[in-house]
Amino acid sequence: MIVRAALAVLLLAGPAAATKMDPPPQSTNAPVMSALDVRLKRLESELRCLVCQNQTLADSHAELADDLRREVRELAVAGKSDDEIKAYLVARYGDFVLYRPPVKPVTWMLWFGPFALLAGGGAVGWVVLRRRERAAGSAATDAGGESEKKARKLLDDDEDGGAG
Amino acid sequence: MMRVLRWSIPLGIFVVLVAFLWVGLSRDPREVPSPLIGKPAPAFRLSKLHAPNETLGAADLKGTVWLLNVWASWCVSCRVEHPLLVQLAQQNIVPVYGLDYKDQPAAGRAWLTQHGDPYAVSIVDLDGRVGIDYGVYGVPETFVIDKTGIVRYKQIGPITPEALRDKILPLVRELQR
Numbered sequence: 398m399i400v401r402a403a404l405a406v407l408l409l410a411g412p413a414a415a416t417k418m419d420p421p422p423q424s425t426n427a428p429v430m431s432a433l434d435v436r437l438k439r440l441e442s443e444l445r446c447l448v449c450q451n452q453t454l455a456d457s458h459a460e461l462a463d464d465l466r467r468e469v470r471e472l473a474v475a476g477k478s479d480d481e482i483k484a485y486l487v488a489r490y491g492d493f494v495l496y497r498p499p500v501k502p503v504t505w506m507l508w509f510g511p512f513a514l515l516a517g518g519g520a521v522g523w524v525v526l527r528r529r530e531r532a533a534g535s536a537a538t539d540a541g542g543e544s545e546k547k548a549r550k551l552l553d554d555d556e557d558g559g560a561g
Numbered sequence: 562m563m564r565v566l567r568w569s570i571p572l573g574i575f576v577v578l579v580a581f582l583w584v585g586l587s588r589d590p591r592e593v594p595s596p597l598i599g600k601p602a603p604a605f606r607l608s609k610l611h612a613p614n615e616t617l618g619a620a621d622l623k624g625t626v627w628l629l630n631v632w633a634s635w636c637v638s639c640r641v642e643h644p645l646l647v648q649l650a651q652q653n654i655v656p657v658y659g660l661d662y663k664d665q666p667a668a669g670r671a672w673l674t675q676h677g678d679p680y681a682v683s684i685v686d687l688d689g690r691v692g693i694d695y696g697v698y699g700v701p702e703t704f705v706i707d708k709t710g711i712v713r714y715k716q717i718g719p720i721t722p723e724a725l726r727d728k729i730l731p732l733v734r735e736l737q738r
Contacts, residue, residue, distance in 0.1 A: 447593060447698035460663070461698055464689050489696040491596040554563065 437470055440479055444469070444486060445494050453496065595696050595715040602629070602706045603694035610661050610669055610683035617658070617684050619710060626736045628657045628729075629704040630680070631692065633664040634672035636700040642719035643676050649725070650679035655733045659683035662692050662700050705729060707736045 430438070438455055444465070446457035454462050454469070465486070472482045486494045498504045532551060535544035597603075606618040630646060632639045646657055659680035661669040666685050673683070686692050695704065696715075705714040714732055716724055 450590065461689075464693060468690075468693060488596060489693060490698065491593055491696070493593045 433470075433473060436479075437466075437473060440469060440473070440482060441466060443496050444483070445496055447490055447494065591699070592717050593698070595712070595717075597696055597704075597712045598715060600712060602704065602710050602712050603691070605684075605686075605691040605694065607660075607684040607686060607691060610659070610666055610673075610685050613666065613685075617682050619706075622658070622706070623710055624708050626655055626708055626733055627681075627706055628655055628733075629660055629695070629706060630657050631660045631662050631695070631697050631700050631702045633662045633700050634668040635664065636662075638719045639701045640676065642701055642721075643679070645720055645722060645725060646679040647677040654730065655737075656681040660691065660695075661685045662697060663687070663689045703729070705732055705736070 441455035442453045444454040446452045446454050446459055446462040446465075448459035448461050449457050452459075452462075454465055469482055469486075472485060477485070483495065492498055492504075498507060500508050532544070532548050535547075602619045604619050606616050609615045609617055632643075649655070650657060657680055659682070661683050663686065666687075669683065669685070673680075689697075695702075699717065701719055703716040703720055704712050707713050713736060714728065716729065720729065
C-alpha cells in the first residue's frame with residue numbers, strides 16, 4: 398500500500414513538477430506511457446524479484462526479472478487479470494513474490510500480531526492504572542481502615558516482587 | 562498468584578521471543594520454500610541437448626523416480642556440485658536429468674565434455690520458460706520427482722554432500738519402494 402502510494406505520488410508529482418517549472422513545449426515528442434504500461438508498472442512494483450530480494454520486479458535488472466516481466470506482459474496482453482497474473486507467479490514462486498502477503502491463517506500473526514500486542518499492552522496498562530488509582534483513592538478516603546492494610550500489603554508485595 | 566504472574570509473564574514473553582528469533586535468524590532468507598512440493602511436476606517438452614531433433618517431456622518419465630537438475634555452462638556454483646552428480650551417476654541409484662537453463666546448446670555441450678556428463682538426458686530451456694514453470698530463481702536447483710510425477714523435494718543452490726546423504730538419497734530410496 399505504501400509502495401503503491403509512494404509510486405502514485407512519484408508518478409503524479411514527476412510530470413506535474415516538470416510542467417510547473419517550464420512551460421509545456423508546443424510539440425511533445427516525449428514517450429507517453431500506454432495504459433498497459435502503467436498497469437504493468439503498477440503490477441510489477443507489487444512483485445518481488447527473487448534474485449535480488451529487496452527489489453521489486455519493476456526495479457530489478459536481474460535477468461530473471463527481465464524474464465518475469467516478459468511473462469507478466471504476455472499474460473496481461475493475453476487478457477489475464479491482475480489477480481490471475483499474481484496467482485500464476487504465486488503458483489511457481491510462492492507468496493514470497495508478493496510484497497503484500499495475503500491474509501490467511503499462516504500470516505494471521507503477521508497481520509494481526511502487532512494489533513494483538515498493542516491491545517494486550519493497553520489492557521495491562523489499563524488494569525495497572527485502574528488498580529493504582531483505586532488504591533490511591535481509597536487510601537485517601539479512609540486512612541487507617543481496611544484499605545490501608547490492603548495498600549500496605551500491596552507495597553509489601555511490591556518489595557517482595559522487586560527482590561525476587 | 563500475583564507473585565507467580567509477575568515473573569512468569571516476562572519470562573514467557575522472553576521464551577517466545579527467543580524461540581522466534583532462534584528459528585527466524587537460523588533460516589536462510591535466500592531459500593524460498595517452493596510451492597511445488599507435493600504438486601505435479603510442471604509439464605514440458607524440450608529438445609535434447611545432444612540430440613536436438615528429439616524431445617523429452619516430464620510425462621515420459623512416469624514410473625521412475627528421477628532428479629531434475631537445473632544447470633548451465635555460465636553457472637559458477639554448478640561446478641561446485643558437479644563432481645557430486647558425476648559420482649551419483651556412477652552409482653546408478655537414480656537417473657538425473659539435466660535442464661540446461663538459458664544456455665547456448667554448444668556451450669552446454671562443451672561444458673559437459675569438460676566436466677563430465679552425469680545426466681541420463683539433458684534438455685535445453687533456451688528462453689527459461691520451463692525454468693519459470695518450475696520456480697527456478699537461482700541455478701543450480703534440483704528437484705526430486707516421484708513415480709507418479711509429483712515433486713517431493715527441492716534443493717536450492719548446489720547439492721551438498723550432507724544434503725545428498727541425509728535428505729535426497731533417503732527420500733529417493735523411500736520413493737523407489
